[in-house]
Amino acid sequence: MPKFVYGFTEGNRDLKDLLGGKGANLAEMTNLGLPVPPGFTITTEACRHYLTAGAFPSGLEDEIDQHLRDLEHAMGRSLGQSDDPLLVSVRSGAKFSMPGMMETVLNIGLNDESVQGLAKQAGGNDRFAWDSYRRLIQMFGKTVLGIDGEHFEEALDELKAECGAKGDLDLTAADFRTLVGTFKDIVREQTGQEFPSDPREQMRLAVLAVFHSWNAPRAVLYRRQERIPADLGTAVNIVAMVFGNLGMESGTGVAFTRDPGSGQQGVYGDYLQNAQGEDVVAGIRNTMPLQELERIDKASYDELMQIMEKLENHYRDLCDIEFTIERGKLWMLQTRVGKRTAAAAFRIATQLVDQGLINLDEAVTRVSGDQLAQLMFPRFDKATDATLITKGMNASPGAAVGRAVFSSDRAEELAARGEAVILVRRETNPDDLGGMIAARGVLTSRGGKTSHAAVVARGMGKTCVCGAEELEVSTKERRFTAPGGVVVEEGDVISIDGSSGAVYLGEVPVVPSPVVEYFEGEGDLDDELVRAVHRLMVHADASRRLAVRANADNAEDAARARRFGAEGIGLCRTEHMFLGDRRQLVEDLILATGDEEREAALSKLEPLQRADYAEIFEAMDGLPVTIRLIDPPLHEFLPDLTELSVKVALAGDAATAKDRTLLECVKRLHEQNPMLGLRGVRLGLVVPGLFAMQVRAIAEAARARAEAGGDARAEIMIPLVGAVQELELVREEAEGILAEIGVDALIGTMIEVPRAALTAGQIAEAAQFFSFGTNDLTQMTWGFSRDDVEASFFSQYLDLGIFGVSPFESLDRDGVGRLVRIAVEEGRKTRPDLKLGICGEHGGDPESVHFCHEAGLDYVSCSPFRIPVARLEAGRAALTSDGSDTR
Ligand SMILES: Nc1ncnc2c1ncn2[C@@H]1O[C@H](COP(=O)(O)OP(=O)(O)OP(=O)(O)O)[C@@H](O)[C@H]1O
Numbered sequence: 110m111p112k113f114v115y116g117f118t119e120g121n122r123d124l125k126d127l128l129g130g131k132g133a134n135l136a137e138m139t140n141l142g143l144p145v146p147p148g149f150t151i152t153t154e155a156c157r158h159y160l161t162a163g164a165f166p167s168g169l170e171d172e173i174d175q176h177l178r179d180l181e182h183a184m185g186r187s188l189g190q191s192d193d194p195l196l197v198s199v200r201s202g203a204k205f206s207m208p209g210m211m212e213t214v215l216n217i218g219l220n221d222e223s224v225q226g227l228a229k230q231a232g233g234n235d236r237f238a239w240d241s242y243r244r245l246i247q248m249f250g251k252t253v254l255g256i257d258g259e260h261f262e263e264a265l266d267e268l269k270a271e272c273g274a275k276g277d278l279d280l281t282a283a284d285f286r287t288l289v290g291t292f293k294d295i296v297r298e299q300t301g302q303e304f305p306s307d308p309r310e311q312m313r314l315a316v317l318a319v320f321h322s323w324n325a326p327r328a329v330l331y332r333r334q335e336r337i338p339a340d341l342g343t344a345v346n347i348v349a350m351v352f353g354n355l356g357m358e359s360g361t362g363v364a365f366t367r368d369p370g371s372g373q374q375g376v377y378g379d380y381l382q383n384a385q386g387e388d389v390v391a392g393i394r395n396t397m398p399l400q401e402l403e404r405i406d407k408a409s410y411d412e413l414m415q416i417m418e419k420l421e422n423h424y425r426d427l428c429d430i431e432f433t434i435e436r437g438k439l440w441m442l443q444t445r446v447g448k449r450t451a452a453a454a455f456r457i458a459t460q461l462v463d464q465g466l467i468n469l470d471e472a473v474t475r476v477s478g479d480q481l482a483q484l485m486f487p488r489f490d491k492a493t494d495a496t497l498i499t500k501g502m503n504a505s506p507g508a509a510v511g512r513a514v515f516s517s518d519r520a521e522e523l524a525a526r527g528e529a530v531i532l533v534r535r536e537t538n539p540d541d542l543g544g545m546i547a548a549r550g551v552l553t554s555r556g557g558k559t560s561h562a563a564v565v566a567r568g569m570g571k572t573c574v575c576g577a578e579e580l581e582v583s584t585k586e587r588r589f590t591a592p593g594g595v596v597v598e599e600g601d602v603i604s605i606d607g608s609s610g611a612v613y614l615g616e617v618p619v620v621p622s623p624v625v626e627y628f629e630g631e632g633d634l635d636d637e638l639v640r641a642v643h644r645l646m647v648h649a650d651a652s653r654r655l656a657v658r659a660n661a662d663n664a665e666d667a668a669r670a671r672r673f674g675a676e677g678i679g680l681c682r683t684e685h686m687f688l689g690d691r692r693q694l695v696e697d698l699i700l701a702t703g704d705e706e707r708e709a710a711l712s713k714l715e716p717l718q719r720a721d722y723a724e725i726f727e728a729m730d731g732l733p734v735t736i737r738l739i740d741p742p743l744h745e746f747l748p749d750l751t752e753l754s755v756k757v758a759l760a761g762d763a764a765t766a767k768d769r770t771l772l773e774c775v776k777r778l779h780e781q782n783p784m785l786g787l788r789g790v791r792l793g794l795v796v797p798g799l800f801a802m803q804v805r806a807i808a809e810a811a812r813a814r815a816e817a818g819g820d821a822r823a824e825i826m827i828p829l830v831g832a833v834q835e836l837e838l839v840r841e842e843a844e845g846i847l848a849e850i851g852v853d854a855l856i857g858t859m860i861e862v863p864r865a866a867l868t869a870g871q872i873a874e875a876a877q878f879f880s881f882g883t884n885d886l887t888q889m890t891w892g893f894s895r896d897d898v899e900a901s902f903f904s905q906y907l908d909l910g911i912f913g914v915s916p917f918e919s920l921d922r923d924g925v926g927r928l929v930r931i932a933v934e935e936g937r938k939t940r941p942d943l944k945l946g947i948c949g950e951h952g953g954d955p956e957s958v959h960f961c962h963e964a965g966l967d968y969v970s971c972s973p974f975r976i977p978v979a980r981l982e983a984g985r986a987a988l989t990s991d992g993s994d995t996r
């Protein structure tokens with residue numbers, strides 16, 4: 110029979126799966142010889158059994174009784190003993206900390222008799238005893254009996270009003286005694302039953318309540334958001350009570366072994382005299398800084414400092430702790446490795462290396478790409494006196510300043526004149542895209558973190574505050590009204606902070622991120638944070654196996670990517686090169702009626718393309734440049750069908766012949782679902798000369814580079830291939846052109862159609878490299894189009910827990926990942942030296958980078974700003990044994 114209960118001397122910190130974080134660490138502290146009140150832990154296994162079977166596993170009650178007897182023996186009194194009661198707390202504690210998500214009940218063991226005994230043992234301190242008793246009924250009523258806490262709080266407030274008491278400290282023993290009576294009445298009214306006076310029964314019910322709390326709606330929701338598996342269950346800790354509410358020489362507090370905000374070493378914490386634990390956490394009363402404890406109780410303070418040092422050296426990391434002082438005696442009630450800000454994470458990791466507590470390998474695994482990304486956003490200068498007018502949701506980080514505008518058109522208009530603008534809308538829709546691109550930031554009054562504005566802004570890396578519900582936005586009158594009657598008209602300057610959700614009136618000065626300045630090569634290595642980032646990046650680079658390339662379409666992006674550490678370009682999209690004033694040439698190509706007209710159009714495009722490539726080859730000289738031949742459907746280069754139809758219809762007989770032909774053509778090329786239509790390699794095969802023109806431009810640019818003494822390493826990538834035959838046809842033509850011009854280039858393909866992944870063995874016959882286009886591969890594997898689903902029902906899917914995170918943000922290992930693995934294996938079987946990379950946005954997502962490492966790819970490619978993140982995560986993937994832990 111498995112063991113369901115562990116005494117604190119039996120466990121240790123490695124048993125978190127079984128004992129939960131709190132129980133494992135209480136055991137660890139006990140074994141370190143720290144002053145922990147005795148107690149025991151009921152395992153998560155017992156909880157899992159209870160939740161599936163609906164009853165305690167057999168033997169559990171006996172084990173609990175046995176451990177309770179041991180505890181009573183150690184304390185020299187029994188649970189609820191009427192003349193000298195042992196009291197206990199019953200505390201939840203899962204493997205991962207779920208702050209405030211589950212339940213804890215203090216002072217179990219009190220009833221009408223033992224409350225007298227408690228008072229006597231506390232030297233006649235009636236007030237303390239009755240206060241403890243009313244706390245028990247209150248907490249027990251709320252968490253075990255499911256009574257709305259407001260009933261108790263109202264009763265407490267009423268009593269305070271009657272006695273003219275300002276705070277709890279003004280209430281007397283008699284007042285608390287009255288309150289106990291009132292609270293018992295509430296229990297009777299709300300549940301139809303008496304408050305249970307049998308101590309052992311109180312304990313049993315509290316344990317059950319903790320088990321049940323695992324499935325409380327808020328716990329379920331929290332787990333989904335944090336991606337904590339739903340079937341872990343929680344442990345239950347039974348701990349002998351110690352009392353911080355015995356008078357002014359008692360108290361309770363929380364502390365960190367160093368500042369979780371900055372990483373600075375020192376004394377950080379809060380202390381509250383004459384209080385029980387939950388008073389600090391609930392923030393009911395004002396706490397004092399921990400330093401003041403030194404003045405109040407030097408001995409306890411010194412002991413606490415020693416313990417904190419011991420804990421930090423033992424855990425080799427920042428710890429947070431909960432403690433209580435009972436009449437000058439210090440007790441440790443909890444510790445765990447503490448959460449911290451991004452800047453603190455980097456500083457602490459390197460400080461611990463300097464202290465000799467961890468090595469650099471471990472230091473790299475202690476920071477994350479997400480934290481690095483947070484350090485790369487520009488920030489508002491803290492020393493500002495601008496007026497905060499409201500707060501919304503922090504949807505997409507960054508700091509943006511500009512003139513408020515209320516329509517997409519106006520945003521584009523002003524931006525074209527070089528004005529910085531913030532687009533303010535009630536909510537955005539796909540028609541606002543132009544305005545969002547033109548604006549420095551986006552502010553909406555409706556919608557959450559998965560609203561259109563939020564999703565699109567994050568995708569573009571644009572600052573966004575959404576759901577600022579206090580704002581009344583009037584698009585018609587071009588103004589919004591904020592609380593307090595502040596009115597912002599079109600043209601007024603506002604500042605929005607996408608990291609905090611704050612909205613300010615006027616211009617708040619923006620400071621660039623020192624970390625970005627470092628990556629740009631202008632970093633200040635005297636800055637502790639910059640130095641920490643530098644050291645960890647150097648070590649991550651030395652450790653990683655994956656190369657990191659950039660998605661870049663022009664020389665400027667390529668140059669920045671290179672400064673940020675890119676080792677080549679993994680995706681150069683050529684369609685952007687067909688927009689702007691070149692659109693006309695593309696239109697001519699599409700409208701061409703014969704070979705002659707088509708060739709004329711192509712020959713005008715070719716020199717332009719050649720110049721594009723030449724610049725990029727120069728910026729990436731000596732490094733591989735993967736160029737994807739044109740991919741999107743042609744109608745994207747033509748006028749909008751509806752607009753053009755209206756134009757021709759309105760003009761009637763006066764419509765020009767050109768417009769009429771254009772309309773016919775647009776109608777012909779219109780597609781119901783353009784994502785799956787005539788695009789990619791299909792286009793290359795159907796429009797003669799188009800791919801050939803691009804290959805020729807690439808080859809000539811590469812040759813010119815070589816003639817100028819440079820080193821261009823072109824890799825020509827064919828998009829949307831589903832069958833090897835498609836690739837072979839394009840490849841044959843391309844090889845001919847390369848040979849004619851006398852240039853070497855690799856020829857490969859994107860793997861983005863599921864069929865390509867499944868027939869990778871065949872496709873590798875004709876491809877020298879694969880690049881996984883995981884955006885399209887995700888769309889086609891799941892069968893949904895990103896533009897349609899993200900804004901319409903993804904938030905529901907996330908709420909329903911169908912996925913914890915959008916598969917467009919983080920690669921879906923089980924489905925899309927499986928296709929990738931198949932393609933890797935079969936591709937390499939055919940061609941052992943096949944180069945493998947990924948060029949979807951996933952290439953810059955931490956989880957996905959770890960997947961790429963595990964799947965054995967050669968490189969990841971991502972947008973220039975994500976390159977440091979990918980470098981760091983690639984290092985972490987190589988340094989963590991299973992490569993998968995990004996927590
Ligand atoms: N035996 C005890 N004696 C005195 N105080 C206790 C005892 N057990 C718990 N407390 C205090 O009661 C408060 C609530 O307990 P607990 O730590 O279980 O939950 P929490 O802090 O609200 O949540 P978390 O699970 O995140 O730690 C804490 O301040 C804790 O220090």
Ligand SMILES: [Mg+2]
Binds near residue numbers: 431443
């Ligand atoms: Mg706690």
